[in-house]
Every structure is written in C-alpha cells, then in structure tokens.
Amino acid sequence: MPLELIKRKDTDVWHIRGRIDEIPDCKYIRKSTGKARKADAETYLAWFKQQQIRAYYASDLPEEERPFLFSDAVELYNPTPEYAGYLLKLMPYLENKPVNEITPKMVRELGPAISPGNSTSTWRKQVIGPVRAVVNNAHDLGKCQPIKIKAYSNMESEKQDVLRGKQSNVEKVPGDWLWIFLFKEHSDLRFGLMAQFMFETAARISQTLALTPDHLNLENRRVKMPSAKGYGETPVTLSEELAKELATLKPRRPRKTGDPNQKRPLLVFGYASRSSIYKPWKRICDAAGIDHRMPHAAGRHGFATEMLNRHGIDPHTVAKLGRWKDVKLLFDTYGHSENEEQKIMDALRTGRVQVLQQMRDNALILKKES
Numbered sequence: 001m002p003l004e005l006i007k008r009k010d011t012d013v014w015h016i017r018g019r020i021d022e023i024p025d026c027k028y029i030r031k032s033t034g035k036a037r038k039a040d041a042e043t044y045l046a047w048f049k050q051q052q053i054r055a056y057y058a059s060d061l062p063e064e065e066r067p068f069l070f071s072d073a074v075e076l077y078n079p080t081p082e083y084a085g086y087l088l089k090l091m092p093y094l095e096n097k098p099v100n101e102i103t104p105k106m107v108r109e110l111g112p113a114i115s116p117g118n119s120t121s122t123w124r125k126q127v128i129g130p131v132r133a134v135v136n137n138a139h140d141l142g143k144c145q146p147i148k149i150k151a152y153s154n155m156e157s158e159k160q161d162v163l164r165g166k167q168s169n170v171e172k173v174p175g176d177w178l179w180i181f182l183f184k185e186h187s188d189l190r191f192g193l194m195a196q197f198m199f200e201t202a203a204r205i206s207q208t209l210a211l212t213p214d215h216l217n218l219e220n221r222r223v224k225m226p227s228a229k230g231y232g233e234t235p236v237t238l239s240e241e242l243a244k245e246l247a248t249l250k251p252r253r254p255r256k257t258g259d260p261n262q263k264r265p266l267l268v269f270g271y272a273s274r275s276s277i278y279k280p281w282k283r284i285c286d287a288a289g290i291d292h293r294m295p296h297a298a299g300r301h302g303f304a305t306e307m308l309n310r311h312g313i314d315p316h317t318v319a320k321l322g323r324w325k326d327v328k329l330l331f332d333t334y335g336h337s338e339n340e341e342q343k344i345m346d347a348l349r350t351g352r353v354q355v356l357q358q359m360r361d362n363a364l365i366l367k368k369e370s
Contacts, residue, residue, distance in 0.1 A: 001017075001018040001019060002018050002019065002020075002021050003016055003017070003018040003019065003020060003029065003045060003049060004016070004017060004018050005033070005038065005041050005042065005045060012036045013032055013033065013034060013035065013036055014032075014033045014035050014036070014038060014041035015030065015031065015032050015033065016029060016030070016031045016032075016033060016045055016048065017029065017030050017031075020049055020052055020053065022049075022053050023052065023053060023056045031048070033045065033048075034092075034114075040113075047093075048092075051095075051096040051097065052096070054096055055069070055096040067098035067099075067100070068098060068099050068100070068138070068143055068144050069095065069096055069097065069098055069099065070091075070094040070095055070096075070097050070098075070099055070102065070134070070135075071091070071094075071095040071096065072099075072138075072143070073099055073134045073135055073137070073138040073143065073144065074087060074091070074095070074134055076137060076138055076141055076143065077133065077134045077137045077138070079130070079133075079134075083129075083130050083133065086125075086126045086127070086129075086130045087130050087134070089114055089115075089126070090110065090114070090127065090130060090131065093110055093113070093114070094110075094131070099135055099138065099143075099144040099145075100144060100145060102131070102135065102147065104147065104148065104149040104150060107127060107128055107131050107132075107147075107149050108123070108127075108128065108149065108150075108152065110123075110127050110131075111123025111124075111126075111127045111128075111152075112160075114126075114127065116163075116164075117164050118164075119157070119160060119161065119164070119166075119168035119169070120151075120152035120156055120157040120160050120168065121157070121168050121169055122168075123152065124151050124152065128149045128151065131147070131149065132147060132148075132149050135147040157169075172293075172296070172297035172301050173291065173293055173297060174293075174297060174298075174301040174302040174304065174305035174306075174334075175195070175199050175293055175297065175298035175299060175301065175302025175303075175305075175306075176302060176305075176306065176310075177306075179290055179291075179293060179298065179302075180195055180196055180199050180298070180302075182288045182289075182290050183195050183284060183285065183288055183290065183298070184196065185288065186284050186287040186288035187284040187288075189245075189248070189249055190249060190269055190270060191280065191281070191284060193242075193245055193246060193249055193269075194208060194269050194277075194295075195295070195298055195299065196242060196245075197242065197246070197299075198295060198298065198299025198300060198302075198303075199298060199299050199302045199303055199306070200238070200239055200242055200303070201223070201225065201236050201238070201303070202299070202300045202303035202304070202321075202322035202323065203225060203236075203299060203300070204228050204229070204296065204299075204300060205274050205277065205295040205296060205299070206226075206228055206274065207225055207226045207228050208269060208295075208299075209267065209269060209271050209272065209273070209274060209277075210226040210267075211223070211226065211267065211268040211269065212251070212265060212266060212267055212268065213251050213266060213268065215268070216246065216268065218238075218243045218244075218246055218247045221237055221238045221239070221240060221243040222235055222236070222237060222238065223235070223236050223238055224236075225323070228323075229323075229325075230325065231323045234323060236321075246268070249268065249269075251266050251267060251268050251270065252266070252267065252270035253265065253266055253267065253270070254267065254270060254271060254272035254273075254276075274295075277295065278294065281294065281295065300322070300334065301334055303322055304318060304322060304324075304330060304334035304335065305334075305335075307322070308330075308335060315327045315330060315331065318330060
C-alpha cells in the first residue's frame with residue numbers, strides 16, 4: 001500500500017500510513033504529520049517521502065561520498081536539556097536533510113510550520129537558535145560550512161501577532177518588596193521563599209530549582225549558585241533574614257511521575273521542573289489579589305530594578321553581583337522604568353520652578369543696580 005493520509009476518529013491531526021514504493025522492502029510506516037489542515041499534511045507527506053528516499057540511497061554510498069546530514073550534526077552536538085527538547089521537534093523536518101542544503105530561509109519557515117500559534121521570539125529561540133548551534137558546532141569540527149540565520153523582521157513579528165491575536169515581547173513587570181510580601185502571605189513556606197530567593201539573589205528559576213542542600217552554607221549565609229547562561233557555579237551571599245528562613249525549610253524529593261528514568265534528588269525547594277511551578281504560582285497570585293508576575297519577572301527582573309532604579313546602585317556592581325555578562329545586557333533586557341509620566345512631570349515642574357526663580361533673582365539684581 002503506497003503512503004496515504006488518514007484521519008482517525010479520536011483526533012483532528014492527519015496521519016501517514018503505508019509504504020514508500022521507491023524504497024525496496026520498505027517497512028510499513030505509521031506516523032503523525034502533526035497537521036490539522038489537509039493541505040499542510042499533504043505538503044508534509046511529500047516532504048517526508050522525499051527525505052526517506054534521499055536517506056535510503058545516501059546510506060548505500062561510501063562514507064566519504066555520503067552527504068553530511070543534520071542528524072549527523074546533531075550526534076556531534078551536546079545540547080542542554082532545553083535544546084534537546086527543541087531538537088526533538090525539529091528532527092522530523094531536518095534529520096535527513098544534508099546540512100549544505102539547509103538555508104536560512106528554510107529554517108525561518110520551520111517556525112510557523114512547527115508552532116503556528118507562537119510568536120517570532122519563540123521561533124527564534126526554539127528553531128533558529130538550536131539549528132544554528134548544531135550546524136556551527138559541526139563547522140567547528142570541520143564537518144560543514146557555518147550558517148548565519150537572520151532573525152524575523154519587525155514586520156514579520158507584527159504580522160504574526162495579528163494572526164495569533166496576541167502581542168509579543170510585552171514588557172515584564174518586575175517584582176518589588178510589596179509584591180513579594182503579599183505573595184508570601186498567601187503561599188506555603190516553600191513557594192514564598194522561592195520567590196524571595198530569586199528576588200534577593202537574581203537567580204533564574206532553573207538555578208533555584210536545581211539547588212540541593214549541598215549548595216547551601218546557611219551558617220555563613222552563602223549559597224553556591226548553580227551554573228547558568230555561561231556562568232559557572234558562583235558563590236552568592238544571602239541576607240540574614242533569608243538565610244534564617246531557609247534554615248526552617250525541609251528539603252524534599254520531587255514527586256514520582258511514573259517515568260522509570262526519573263531522577264529524584266533531594267532538592268531545597270522540592271520541584272524538578274519549572275512546568276510544575278507555573279500553575280500553583282498563578283493560583284497564589286490570584287489568592288493574594290496581585291498581578292501575575294511569573295518567576296523570572298518577579299525575581300531576576302525585580303532584582304535589577306530594585307538595585308538600579310529604587311536604590312541607585314551603580315550598574316557595574318549590579319551586573320557583577322547579579323551575574324550579567326555586561327552592563328549593556330543588564331540595561332537592554334532587565335532595565336525597567338517606573339512611574340515614567342510622574343518622573344517627567346516632576347522634572348518639568350522642577351526645571352520650570354528653578355528657571356522662574358532664577359529670572360526673579362536676576363530681575364531683583366537688575367533693579368538694585370539701577
């Protein structure tokens with residue numbers, strides 16, 4: 001039976017079944033296209049068939065003549081757990097594609113093909129980033145040419161936002177002490193201290209969840225912050241109040257999931273995955289009657305704004321202690337203005353009053369001299 005599309009009763013997604021006639025002794029194929037529209041599924045079917053045929057005949061070539069495929073490049077790459085998840089979604093589209101045939105345009109078009117409801121920022125993170133990392137790593141090893149992939153334009157981003165009915169790149173509202181205290185009042189000790197820990201130390205949620213008792217030295221108010229984003233494990237000083245409260249928190253192991261390969265280390269906050277954090281986090285916000293500031297905004301963004309805006313600490317110190325690569329990144333990504341209109345009105349009023357006073361003083365001086 002040649003390949004055909006079928007739609008099961010229990011799903012809206014089209015599936016492939018059958019054999020590829022052009023491949024001798026082809027095994028029977030059952031595979032989801034991941035597409036709900038038949039036109040998209042037909043496009044995927046044609047692409048999948050071509051890739052399978054190409055891979056079959058390429059496998060019969062001598063090693064030196066066989067094209068270097070994207071799947072070969074992936075085998076040479078050591079991804080983070082995050083990138084590994086993204087690559088799993090990319091592989092059906094690229095695994096049998098020769099790397100020298102992968103174009104920047106082809107990669108950008110994978111964003112709407114894989115996740116049409118996401119923003120261009122998400123496509124850049126989950127598609128462009130992993131492909132670029134895999135190919136350029138293979139280039140470093142002398143296997144292929146490097147690839148440069150231009151990001152989506154502002155016009156493309158705006159068009160996608162209209163299609164999905166949602167604005168992207170909405171500026172995060174940073175955390176502050178009032179928000180942190182209200183959050184703590186309506187949460188258990190574990191979640192409350194998690195929010196405060198990120199706010200006081202600029203820790204990322206991944207670093208916070210990775211903390212084990214071995215990372216803590218509460219008697220000396222120190223924590224060995226787990227590595228992240230190019231920073232190795234770094235010692236960080238805790239406030240006296242936070243250290244005392246963390247000492248009352250009993251570490252625990254994550255819940256069992258049924259996964260036989262699941263690892264259940266003893267963790268300070270007891271959660272292994274950020275996905276298990278977000279729903280209860282939002283429920284706590286609702287119970288407290290406060291807006292939804294998710295962990296990264298409440299914590300790391302809150303730390304930057306607290307130190308830069310509210311206390312006027314010099315940006316080099318903030319960047320160093322918050323573990324930002326440079327001051328520019330700190331300002332571009334984490335710098336948030338507050339009470340903008342009021343500050344402008346105050347500045348205008350102050351400038352006006354100062355000049356009027358100066359004019360009156362000058363007039364008095366001239367009057368006396370005359």
